[in-house]
Amino acid sequence: MSDQPHEISRSSQAARVAAVLGALIIIILVAAPWWAGRADMRLMGELFLYLALASLWNLMAGYAGLVSVGQQAYVGFGGYMLFALTIFGGLHPVFAIAGAGVLGALIAIPVATLIFRLRGAYFAIGTWVIAEVFRLSFAQLSALGGGSGSSLPVGIVRSLASSRSGRESLSYWMALGAAVTAITVVYLMLRSRRGLALTAIRDNELAAGSLGIDIWRTKFVVYVVASGLTAMLGALIFLQKLRISPDAAFSVNDWTAFVIFIVVIGGIGTIEGPIIGTLIFFALRETLADLGTTYLIVLGVVAIVVMLKAPKGVWGFIVERYDIQLLPLRYRVNVKEHAKR
Amino acid sequence: MDWVNAVVQGTLLGGLYALFAAGLSLIFGVMRLVNIAHGDLIVLGAYLGLTVVMATGLHPLLALVFVVPTMAAIGYVLQRGILNKTLGDDILPPLLVTFGLSVILQNLFLEGYTADPQKMNAGALETASVSVGGLSLGVLPLLTFGIAIFVIASLQFIFYRTPLGRSFRAVSDNQEIAQLMGLNKRHIFGLAMALALAVTAIAGILLGIRTSFDPTAGGARLIYGFEAVIIGGLGNLWGTLVGGVILGVAQTVGAKIDPGWQLLAGHIAFLVVLAIRPNGLFPRVSG
Numbered sequence: 303m304s305d306q307p308h309e310i311s312r313s314s315q316a317a318r319v320a321a322v323l324g325a326l327i328i329i330i331l332v333a334a335p336w337w338a339g340r341a342d343m344r345l346m347g348e349l350f351l352y353l354a355l356a357s358l359w360n361l362m363a364g365y366a367g368l369v370s371v372g373q374q375a376y377v378g379f380g381g382y383m384l385f386a387l388t389i390f391g392g393l394h395p396v397f398a399i400a401g402a403g404v405l406g407a408l409i410a411i412p413v414a415t416l417i418f419r420l421r422g423a424y425f426a427i428g429t430w431v432i433a434e435v436f437r438l439s440f441a442q443l444s445a446l447g448g449g450s451g452s453s454l455p456v457g458i459v460r461s462l463a464s465s466r467s468g469r470e471s472l473s474y475w476m477a478l479g480a481a482v483t484a485i486t487v488v489y490l491m492l493r494s495r496r497g498l499a500l501t502a503i504r505d506n507e508l509a510a511g512s513l514g515i516d517i518w519r520t521k522f523v524v525y526v527v528a529s530g531l532t533a534m535l536g537a538l539i540f541l542q543k544l545r546i547s548p549d550a551a552f553s554v555n556d557w558t559a560f561v562i563f564i565v566v567i568g569g570i571g572t573i574e575g576p577i578i579g580t581l582i583f584f585a586l587r588e589t590l591a592d593l594g595t596t597y598l599i600v601l602g603v604v605a606i607v608v609m610l611k612a613p614k615g616v617w618g619f620i621v622e623r624y625d626i627q628l629l630p631l632r633y634r635v636n637v638k639e640h641a642k643r
Numbered sequence: 644m645d646w647v648n649a650v651v652q653g654t655l656l657g658g659l660y661a662l663f664a665a666g667l668s669l670i671f672g673v674m675r676l677v678n679i680a681h682g683d684l685i686v687l688g689a690y691l692g693l694t695v696v697m698a699t700g701l702h703p704l705l706a707l708v709f710v711v712p713t714m715a716a717i718g719y720v721l722q723r724g725i726l727n728k729t730l731g732d733d734i735l736p737p738l739l740v741t742f743g744l745s746v747i748l749q750n751l752f753l754e755g756y757t758a759d760p761q762k763m764n765a766g767a768l769e770t771a772s773v774s775v776g777g778l779s780l781g782v783l784p785l786l787t788f789g790i791a792i793f794v795i796a797s798l799q800f801i802f803y804r805t806p807l808g809r810s811f812r813a814v815s816d817n818q819e820i821a822q823l824m825g826l827n828k829r830h831i832f833g834l835a836m837a838l839a840l841a842v843t844a845i846a847g848i849l850l851g852i853r854t855s856f857d858p859t860a861g862g863a864r865l866i867y868g869f870e871a872v873i874i875g876g877l878g879n880l881w882g883t884l885v886g887g888v889i890l891g892v893a894q895t896v897g898a899k900i901d902p903g904w905q906l907l908a909g910h911i912a913f914l915v916v917l918a919i920r921p922n923g924l925f926p927r928v929s930g
Contacts, residue, residue, distance in 0.1 A: 369738055371679065416914060419921035420873070422734040423677030427869045428917075431910055434866060438907040554862060559746055566739055595750040602747035609739050610728050 312493075312631070320628035331478055335471040343470060347477040347542065349584050354477075354484035354535050355557065356564040356576035358528045361488045364571035365500045366524040367507065369422075372429030374558050375413075375436045376406050376529045378551030380536025382440050385546055388458045390445070395462050399476075399537040406533020410526045418518065418525075430554070437552035451547025459544060473542050480538055484531060489573055491527070492631050496520060501631075504571065563605050569615030574628050578616050645899065648778055653895035655780070657888030658788030659853065662846035663868035664875075664883045665794060666839035672878045673811045673835040674730060676737050680745040682865030683752075684840060688714055688847020689856050690752060693761055703763040703852050711844045718840030722833040730832070745861065752858035760855035769852065787849050791887070794842055795880050801838070802880075811835055863906075870913040876923030885924060889916075 334343055355373070362368040383402035387393045393401060417428040441449040463469045491497050499520050502510035511517050536557075540546050550556070560583065568579020590597040612619055621627070663685060670676050678684075688710055695706040725744075729736035771782040802808040813821040814828045822828055850856060850864070867890060874889050875882030890909050897908020916923065 363735070367734075369735060371742065416918055419917055423738050424869070424873065426679070426738055427677065427866065428873075430862075431866055431870065431913060434863075435907065435910045435914070438903075438910070442903055442907070555746075559742070562739060562742060570735065595753045598750045599747050599754075602743040602750070605743040606725070606740050606747075609736050609743070610725070613736060 314627065317628060324628075328478075328482065332475070334474060334478075335467070340467075340470065343474045344542075345584070345588075347474045349580060350477040350481035351535055351539055351542075352560065352564060352583070353481045353576060353580040355532065355561045356568070356580055357481075357484045357488050357573070358532055358535075359558075359561045360565045360570060360573075360576050361491070362524055362528050363565065364575075365492065365497075365504050366521045367504060368521055368525055369426045370429040371426045371554065371558050371562070372431070372433035373529070373532050373561070374552045374554055374556070375429070375433035376410070376532035377536035377539065377557040378433070378440065378548070379409065379436055380406050380533030380538075381540030381546050381551045382446060383533065384537035384540055385446060385452065385454060389455065395458060395541055396476075399534055399541065402537035403530045403534035406536075407526050407530025410529035413529075414522050414525045418522065433552055433554070437548045440551070441548040447547070449548060451545065451550070453545045454541070462541075473538070476538055477542075480535055484535075485573065485577075487527070487531065489631075491524075492573070496523065497631070500524065563601055565615075566605050567608050567615055569617030569619075569621075571614070572617045572621070573631070575615050575617040582616065644777065646896070649895045649899045650892050651778055651780065652784070653892030654888050655784035655788045655891070656895060657871075657884070657891030658784070658791035659846070659849055659887070660867045660871045660890050661791045661884040661887030662787070662794060662842065662849065663864050664871035664887055665791075665798060665880065666843045666846070667865075667868045668872050668878065668880060668883050669798060669839045669842070670835055671872070673815050674832050676726065676730065677741075678726075679738060679741040679865065680748060680861070681741075681843070681868060682861030682863065683745045683748040684714075684843050684861075685847045685850060685864045685868075686752065686856055686858070686861045687717075687748060688840075688844040689763070689851035689860075690756055690761070690847075691844070692848040692851050693756075693763055696763055703765050703848055704768075706763075707845060707848055710848060711841045714840040714844035714847075715837040718836040718838075718843075719833040721840075722836035723829060726836065727829050727832055749858050749861065756858065758857060760857045761851070762855040763848070763851040765852045783853060787853070790845060790849065791884060794845060795884055798838075798842070799880050807834065867909070870909065873923055874913060874916045876926035878927040879923075879925045882923060882925035882927070 331346070334346065338346070355377070359370070359373055362370055362373075380399075380402040383405050384395065384398050387398035387401050388395055391398070391401075413432055417425060417432060420428040440446065446452055459469070463472050492500065499510065499515045502513065502515060503517055503520060507517060536551070540551065543550075564579035564583045565576055566579070567582055568577065569575030586601065587597070590600065593600075608615060614622070663682075666684075667678065667681050670678060691710045691713060692703055692706045695701060695709045696703050699706075725740065726737065729740045765783070768783055768786075772779045773782060773785070774780075800808075802811060810821070810826050810831050811834075813824065813826060814831050818828050821831075850860075867887075871883055871886035871890050873886070875884070875886030889912060893912035894905050894909040897911075898905035900908075
């Protein structure tokens with residue numbers, strides 16, 4: 303067996319096809335302002351932002367074992383930083399978004415050192431406490447409207463682009479860019495040395511630790527990177543909404559519950575899962591949203607059933623069935639067919 | 644005197660928080676399950692109480708006679724029907740399933756009871772007070788605190804003095820060996836959840852008499868209960884009472900400084916304890 307000609311590679315036919323198709327889809331999406339209507343662009347922009355949020359949450363929960371129910375802390379923080387940096391700092395919104403990301407990562411450092419003391423499920427609730435502390439603190443800031451919130455001044459909105467369609471195209475492209483960036487960061491991170499460590503931790507934390515992986519440090523880096531990027535997304539989200547209030551900015555339903563559903567239904571611990579999950583989530587929302595509370599109950603039931611019956615989600619099911627990876631992370635051995643004979 | 648008053652009122656409030664926490668602490672102790680829907684189950688207790696009061700005209704405290712067994716039954720069925728399937732080495736399934744449960748419960752409340760805040764009317768009990776050494780203490784907060792002590796003492800007794808408690812401790816220590824000794828862990832877990840939700844029912848009714856509640860009130864209650872558990876130390880029931888009191892006092896003293904600081908002060912007290920003593924003040928088991 304051992305002298306059979308074989309090759310070891312990450313890539314596969316499916317992955318190469320997916321790469322070409324992905325590039326084509328991105329080109330078509332970039333051109334959306336020339337072929338899509340205003341409402342469709344808004345919807346797609348929102349979809350991209352959820353895709354980015356879901357990819358980052360999946361990196362934390364699916365790979366680093368950091369199940370957070372408090373990422374709304376960074377969405378809200380980023381949103382508020384956009385308002386603070388543009389209104390008081392006089393920054394251009396695009397720079398303010400980058401600044402929100404940096405500040406989000408910086409504040410994630412002390413937060414991580416504190417809540418990493420909590421294990422497993424308690425960590426999850428600890429993140430929620432942090433989000434509450436952020437919400438209550440921003441509600442105290444009267445300069446940003448206190449509990450009732452504030453709106454982005456017209457001048458700042460205009461500085462983005464002078465025409466309305468220009469602004470809409472720009473925020474659409476930024477949302478698309480955010481989704482592509484988030485997936486790329488996750489993909490590259492997982493293919494790096496650190497990604498190998500992460501996968502090892504996911505599979506067996508004890509074994510990973512005994513092989514010399516610094517578990518705390520690895521998780522810490524993931525948490526800070528994911529939180530910084532989530533803060534950038536928050537800034538983008540509230541640049542589209544133009545209005546911020548503590549309850550909207552730190553909503554556990556909007557920024558965490560939906561994101562968790564997306565990842566669980568699509569397939570946790572896979573890069574492709576959040577993409578599928580986002581598409582399913584938006585398809586459900588566009589068809590069932592009129593049902594109001596019933597829609598959310600259905601969503602909850604679907605998530606529970608998926609978790610119990612198919613814990614790897616839709617994508618996990620597909621992988622098990624057809625053994626394909628579109629964004630390859632694993633190496634595989636391909637034995638050359640002709641040598642077998 | 645105002646400050647003494649704030650501390651005393653906060654202590655009594657802590658009794659309610661300890662009741663929020665006791666069920667959480669119990670199920671964590673027995674099966675290492677952290678129930679994200681715990682707060683919503685507290686609110687479920689309050690809504691069930693409201694329904695009984697409206698249907699029968701009973702006093703809310705008497706409604707406990709119906710609500711406690713109902714909640715216990717719900718707990719047993721929930722555990723055996725759904726939650727037992729999630730238990731294992733992986734923490735994700737229980738966390739995400741109870742999270743889904745939380746969303747379902749909140750929306751069922753919305754469907755059944757609308758988004759309007761509701762409150763149970765306990766008549767004269769709500770405003771009655773006794774005067775102790777210049778302080779005016781509400782009878783309801785005193786009663787709540789007394790019930791909290793009684794509930795925690797009972798749980799302590801069940802845990803360490805009864806055959807049921809012995810099986811709780813056995814499955815908690817080692818599930819496989821407990822099974823070999825003839826215990827059915829699925830049944831034991833069901834009983835633990837039933838007991839936890841019985842306590843939750845009491846907490847829910849007292850919550851519903853003390854303040855108004857709405858479908859989304861659960862999240863904050865989960866967080867208070869969780870903070871009380873962590874401050875007191877995992878697995879220590881009396882510690883949980885102390886944790887609840889610390890949280891309550893932090894909130895009332897915070898509110899005294901500035902009304903906007905009430906909730907924030909409680910969370911900050913929790914974070915300070917976490918920074919100084921990560922295992923809580925009186926830890927008994929390691930997380």
